[in-house]
Amino acid sequence: MKVHCDAEAATPVWLKAAREARTFTEDIHPEGCLHAAFVRSPHAHAEIVSIDCSTRNLPGVVTVWSAADLPTHRPIPCIVPLRNGDGSDRADPPRTLLAINRVRHQGEAVAMVVARTAALARLAAREVVVAYRALPAVSDAGQAVMAQAPAVWDGIAGNLCFDWETGDEAEVEAALAAAATVVDIRLVNNRVVVAPLETRSAIGWVHPSNGRRVLVTATQGVHWTRDVIAGDVLGWDPATLEVVTPRVGGSFGSKIFVYPEQVLVLLAAERFSTAVRWVGSRKEAFLSDTQGRDQRTRVRLALDADGHFLALRADTDANLGAFLSNYAPFNPTTCGVPVLAGAYRIGCLYARVRGVFTHTPPVDSYRGAGRPEANYVLERVIDAAALKLCIDKAELRRRNLVRAQDLPYTTATGVHLGTGLFSDNLERALHAIDYTGFTERRRLSEARHRLRGIGLANFLEANGGMALARIMEPGGLPLESARIEFGRGGRLRVDIGTQSSGQGHRASYAQVLAAHLSWDAHAISVHQGRTDRLAHGTGTGGSKSLLSGSTALLEAADAVVAKARAWVARAWGVPLDGVVWQGGELSAGPRRASLQSLSDQAAESVTGDVPHPFSVEICTPVRAGTYGNGCHACEVEVDPRTGVTSVIRYVCVNDFGEMISQHNVEAQVRGGVAQGIGQALFEDCRFEPGSGLLQTADFGSYHLPQATQLPPMEVLFNRGSRGSNRLGIKGCGESGASAAPPAVINALQDALVGVIGERAIGIQMPATPPTVWSLLQSQSAPS
């Protein structure tokens, strides 16, 4: 696919600013642009009786569109195929741009208003009269599968999107039946509102002279967004659509996905031959962004008399929301289940996942994308087993973790572990938190009328994009692209296909390239978010950006060196295999020159628009993933009178192999842990039973953790194990969200055990004070 630069056509100032990625989308104001606002359903489930678009006649309002007004298009696709246990394919209901006949979650867009100012658009949207016939709604997955539940989609019985399984059920059932002990518990992984601080926005525009379409919007990878919107939805040649992602204010998965608003502003821009701009409000974010988690699992763990893990069975209902977002079936199945065995030796494993539709906003990848959900199940059932068997929870883990002598080891889910410091992580974490000193600390807390508990959770990450690539195409590998362009005065420009939303990729990439080419890192600028600068890109997600980005970047650097060698051979008139690259220099016999000085000479040897002889652009597969791993330990204190739970100590030991920027890695760990603690203790996303309305639709009622609620965290690294890639790195960004919820809840369970015994296993997330308090009251209630 050809990428061309519009050297001839003038680029407006605002588009240049967007491309430079120094500001957020909402800071970009195309001159004379129109503004879009959306009419959204106040009902979770209703028939649309009529839409009165006469508001379009108000002065300053350009149009009001409902679904009937849209040009032919296809629905936003769910790109993940999935086979049910019986061999049939999953359901595939259409994800429309604007609601057709029926609304299926509160906040679903019903109409779009385009007006001369944003305020007018908002006001006019309020004036659009939509007549609804409200219908019963269901928001809980467990209820949605029952016979009498209202159907989200006609023709999809039991609201079941899929019923998937993996593993040998008979083998696992036999193991459960024969085992000395079976621990059988039910767990809730509560729905999370992702809530990056920057809301979603989009600007659509069509170049007046060449018809080139432009979409400026936050993404986690511009190329995929372009291909889905142009190729899948609108039937446009993707080469005619430029997607630009400027600075992004957090995403955590939610901005990966293609949303109706992005497509609609493009259609409006085409129709009205002017830029159309939409900035989402926080309320819209609560009601229409993809949300995270929301799984209910029954897990059974079989153990022998010595506490060895013989078998694990997990049956999960995954709430998908009303619509299938792009990746939705992937998270609870082939993304998450591989880490359901963690780095433990488990004899066999069977998992069954039902994907369930409900009248709620769509659920899709949120920091960890199914792996935190799996890890929560695993680490909680282990602590339940420790309690029931009266085996210390560290010892139970020690007994079952993959040890050095077991490597290489293939887990019960088929994960091939070649390296990993699992047991060592555990010992270091126990030491860091002073596990043996806990009893005394507990006694001191008791003297202050506080319940104190200590909890552990290991994590195993599986990063690289391998699982997603394989599910899209058997034997498929993830790709990534990088382009290195040589400029004047020793400046290098890198364009790369990943997309940062705060991770600090660019500094790391500059560092990697600088080291490889012996170049000054400050003379390297790194750019993302440009389909006009890079033909292909795979984007960010699944903690793989440094892996895939560095793979592409290093191959590009190798290609630079190859080009430089060829250029030198010609320029110096020497045979190619006599040209040596070392330490930033090229030499042939006694003659040598730095790559930098050679690049200056090479620049002079070409004129006009001819690219620099050393510039390259490559697209390369990533052949191996990484398995970051570690152990988190946490202490909590509970005030039994109020149920308030405070995390008072938090340590983690992490094996991320080599690290390009320890600063950036630590930042990711802390951020992930913060989100994990938020989910475990504070973030309570509630839908009203019956109506399906979101009862926690603003930051006053949905509580992101604040500074006084999060502990200082000690982040330690266990080095000595390398990832299997050139840099030896391992993905890390999502790990905190995997490990923190079970670490915190295990600690809480430990704190409550002294008062309510095994009933403490029943503690569920979010463990808000009233929830903890209620559980403590059950001590005096008959069981």
Added chain:
Amino acid sequence: MTGLEGSPVLLYRPLTLADAQARLRDVSDAVPLAGGQHLVPRWRDTAMPPAIVSLGSIAALRRITVDDNGLSIGSGTSLQDVATSALVQHRLPALAGLAARMGDRLMRNRATIGGALCTTHEAGCLPAALLGTGALLHTTAREIPASDWFCATGGAPSLAPGELITRITLPQPVAASHQCLRLTPGRFALVTVFASKGTRGLNVGVSGLQAWPFRALAAESWLAQGDLGAGPALDRVFADCSPRSDVQASGQYRLAQAQALLQAAGLALSAPTGA
């Protein structure tokens, strides 16, 4: 902006109370605005009123004084100023401490004690404090006891058009205690108990337990009898209440917390140094 683009909203910033009242009387549909922490985001979300009379420039509404009736706090005093006032810290430290923890520091720089009583009167610590001290609200027309202000029907307090709260007087107690349970930093406390003892006896204000803040007479009797332990007597204190149940917490939980906070208040009141 109200209506279509181009029609302005009139913002008046009078320097005197008399000017403010004149504007409210003479300009149609004019509404008063104090700190704006509650109203401004709400107006932006729905519609701006056509005319707004800001009370923020009226210095006379920001005075804190002491007289025979007790502490007098101007309705336009910011919560930050209530919290840091030497007079309040000396005379009613429980109120200063309460104000220092209401909301967050950004909000406290703007929110006023009068504004809080008009807009966010159903919950939070301040209503409990006014009920728990037997405070009096002074308006441009009359005096309203706190217990009349927080009436059982909830809803917007009834001031006549153009009537403004000018100050709040709080009788000087011998001792006072503020006890609350705040589950989320910066948001309203879930349940608050404010108790004081003075020359006129005991006052207990409770907010967050029911749909509206109230003066808990049964709690005052319970405190008076002196035994602060748990038991049937404590259970009976709030027996006639209808505890509020919502997404935050059940009525049962709120009730248990109110009881515990009352006990804590009682303990604090009976401590030698008071609160």
Added chain:
Amino acid sequence: MKATALSSCHAISSGAPCRVNAVVHPPSSGAETLLEWLRGSAGCTDVRQACDTGHCGACAVLVDGRAVKSCSVLAGEVEGREVLTLAGLESASRPAARAVLDAVATMRPFQCGYCQPAFVIAAIDLLGSEAAPSECAVREAFTGLLCRCTGYQSIVGAVLLATRTLQASTPGGIE
């Protein structure tokens, strides 16, 4: 009762200009919030909006030296006052601002950066009233300010570094 926007302003208010980052601006002619006016007419994109209910603190600015949420203040209320946003602080010479900005540049505590202006403003507001806050006091001062990326520890650390710098450099106290 309608009048043109500009004349109604003159009739009612002092008409005193407002200084934003030391630049004089004519007062707002409409009924907008300070946040809308700053991001709009005054061109300050370093004032952010992350919610619409006044709960996130992202819109924090300094008005006459006090930190406020600009979403909850009417633009007309800052006539005759001095408004400072992050950009204005960067060119200011106030010791507390300098210390905080230097600490941020050194420690790079932010990730996506969306909340950065708010936390910097709040930190400067804190150091304006408390010379040597404890870690606990710094976390308390961040009540009502949301960050989704960092977990706050890195930001708190930067403020504590700023505090130490200030203590070391100004024997008599700060500001």
